[in-house]
Amino acid sequence: MCIRQIVYVSSGTREYSSEEVEKIADTGRSNNAQNELTGVLLYYDGNFMQLIEGSADSVDETYKRIVSDTRHTGILPLQDSMVEERSFPDYRMGFSSIAKDALAASPDLFEKLPTGWGVKPGADIDQKLVVLFRTFFTINSGNFA
Numbered sequence: 112m113c114i115r116q117i118v119y120v121s122s123g124t125r126e127y128s129s130e131e132v133e134k135i136a137d138t139g140r141s142n143n144a145q146n147e148l149t150g151v152l153l154y155y156d157g158n159f160m161q162l163i164e165g166s167a168d169s170v171d172e173t174y175k176r177i178v179s180d181t182r183h184t185g186i187l188p189l190q191d192s193m194v195e196e197r198s199f200p201d202y203r204m205g206f207s208s209i210a211k212d213a214l215a216a217s218p219d220l221f222e223k224l225p226t227g228w229g230v231k232p233g234a235d236i237d238q239k240l241v242v243l244f245r246t247f248f249t250i251n252s253g254n255f256a
C-alpha cells in the first residue's frame with residue numbers, strides 16, 4: 112500500500128474554454144512527470160474531477176498547491192487512500208473535457224469509459240473509478256436517473 116490516491120471534485124471559478132483547461136492539464140503534466148504522479152482530470156459543464164496518485168509526499172505537496180489554486184473552488188475530496196498499485200500508470204495527467212451536446216448525442220458514453228479512459232484492467236479500484244466517473248457526469252448533466 113505505497114501509493115496514495117486522491118479523488119476530488121471542484122467547481123471552476125468561472126467557465127473555461129477547452130484551451131484553458133488544456134493549459135491547466137499541461138502544467139499538471141509537466142509537474143507530475145517530475146514528481147512521478149499519474150492520474151486523470153475531467154472537466155464538464157464548469158466542474159472538475161481529478162484523480163491524482165503517487166508517493167504520499169508528492170501527492171501531499173501537489174494537492175496542497177491544487178487546493179490553493181484560485182481557478183477553482185468548493186474542493187470536495189471523495190477519496191483519499193493508500194492503494195497497492197496505480198490505476199493510471201501510463202497517464203501523467205490524462206485529460207478530457209466532454210461537451211454537453213456530445214454527452215446528449217451519446218448517452219452510452221459512460222459504458223465506454225473503462226476502455227476509453229485507459230483504466231488498467233484488473234486494478235483494485237477499477238470499478239470504483241468507473242462508478243465515480245459515471246457519477247460525476249451524471250450529476251453534472253442533471254440526469255439523476
Ligand SMILES: Cc1cc2nc3c(=O)[nH]c(=O)nc-3n(C[C@H](O)[C@H](O)[C@H](O)COP(=O)(O)O)c2cc1C
Binds near residue numbers: 139152180204
Ligand atoms: C483543476 C486543476 C487541476 C490541477 N492539477 C494539477 C496537477 O495534477 N499537477 C500540478 O502540478 N498542478 C496542477 N494544477 C495546477 C496547480 O494548482 C498549480 O497552479 C501548479 O502546480 C503550479 O504551481 P506554482 O505556480 O505554485 O508553481 C491544477 C490546477 C487546477 C485548477
